[in-house]
Amino acid sequence: MIVGTDPQSGRGGIANALPGYFYALKQADISFKFIPTHHASAKGGKWLYWLKAFTLISQEIRSAELSEKKVVLYIHVGGGIISFFRKTTIAFFARMHGCPAAMQIHSAKVAVLLDKPLGKIIFNIMALSASSLCVLTPWWKELMMKSGTTKPLFIIPNPLDQKWEQIAHIPKSTPEQIKQLNILTMTRIEKGKGVALVVEALPYLPDCVRLIIAGDGVLLPTIKARVKALQLSHRVDFTGWVDNTQKLSLLQNADIFCLPSSNDSFGMGFIEAMAHGLPIVALDWGPIPDVVINESCGILIKQAESRLLAQAIIELVNHPSKRQAMGDYAQQWVLEKFKAETIGKEIGKAMLAIS
Known part of the structure; x- marks a missing residue:
C-alpha cells in the first residue's frame, strides 16, 4: 500500500513524484494500491482524507490476511511537522495491525528539524512509528545517520515516470x-x-x-x-x-x-x-x-x-x-x-x- 498526497491535485513535490513511484512498481512487477491521505485543493483535503485513510488501510490489511498475502505500508512524508504527525499516526495504526510501515522522507523541513538538538529528539520519537526509513539521496542518509536514528535506512530516489x-x-x-x-x-x-x-x-x-x-x-x-x-x-x-x-x-x-x-x-x-x-x-x-x-x-x-x-x-x-x-x-x-x-x-x- 502506498499512502501520500493525491497526484490528481497536481500540486506539491509528492504529488509530482508519486506517478514515478507507481510506474516504478509496475515496471518491477510489484502490485500495489494507492490510498490518498491529502489533497491540496479538495474540500477537507488535509484532515478528511487522512481520517478516511485509516478505514481504507484497515480494509486492505484484512483483505491481505484473508488472501494470505504479505502487505507493507509505504508512506510518503512531505510538508512540515503536522504532515509528519499525520503520517506517524498512520504508521502506528498499521503496525498495531501487524503491517510493517516504511517512511519515505520527502520534506526539506526535516533537515531544518535535524539541525537542532530538540528537533533530533522530536524526529526520532516520531520515526519510532516506522519499521524503516527511505531517503532520496546519499546526503539524506548521512544526515539521518548523524541524527542518531536506529531505523534501517534505504536510498530510494524519485524515479522518472513513463x-x-x-x-x-x-x-x-x-x-x-x-x-x-x-x-x-x-x-x-x-x-x-x-x-x-x-x-x-x-x-x-x-x-x-x-x-x-x-x-x-x-x-x-x-x-x-x-x-x-x-x-x-x-x-x-x-x-x-x-x-x-x-x-x-x-x-x-x-x-x-x-x-x-x-x-x-x-x-x-x-x-x-x-x-x-x-x-x-x-x-x-x-x-x-x-x-x-x-x-x-x-x-x-x-x-x-x-x-x-x-x-x-x-x-x-x-x-x-x-x-x-x-x-x-x-x-x-x-x-x-x-x-x-x-x-x-x-x-x-x-x-x-x-x-
Missing part, C-alpha cells in the same frame, strides 16, 4: 546562434527557492537573455515588485501555476534551467529539466549535488550570490557547445540514475527487508 523516460530518449539540439535565450525557473515561489536570486542576477546578463518564472506562492507579489523596480518587466514572463501540458511546453522551449534553491529535498524540477536535455544552474547545497552532477549536468555555485549565479549562466550563454554537452549528459544521467525499473527493484528490496 512520460519523462520517453522524453529523456529524445536528444535536444542547441543552435549555435540564437536571438533570444530562455532561462526557465519553475518552482513554488516561497522562501529558500532562490527565485529572487535569479531576478537579481538578470541585470548582469546579456540583453538576449529572457527569464520565464513558472509557479505561484506567497512571495510572487514581492518578486513581481522587484522585477518592476529593476525595470526588467520587458525581460521577465510570469506564467503563474502551470499544469503538466504547460510544463512540457515551457521545458521544450527553454535553453537553461535555473533554480538556486536551498529548500528542496530532491528537486523533481531538476530531473524533469535534465530529461529534456537542459543544462542546470543551481546551488551547491544539501542533496542537490546528488541529483545534479556539477560540471557534467550543469553548474553548481558555491554561494547564493547574484554575481556568481550570473557568471555561471553567462558561461553557458557564451558556449552553446557546453550547453549541448551538459544537456546530453543530463539525459544520460537521469536514465541511468532515476530509471523507473531500477528504482522499482530497489523499492522491492526495501519492502522485502521489513516484511
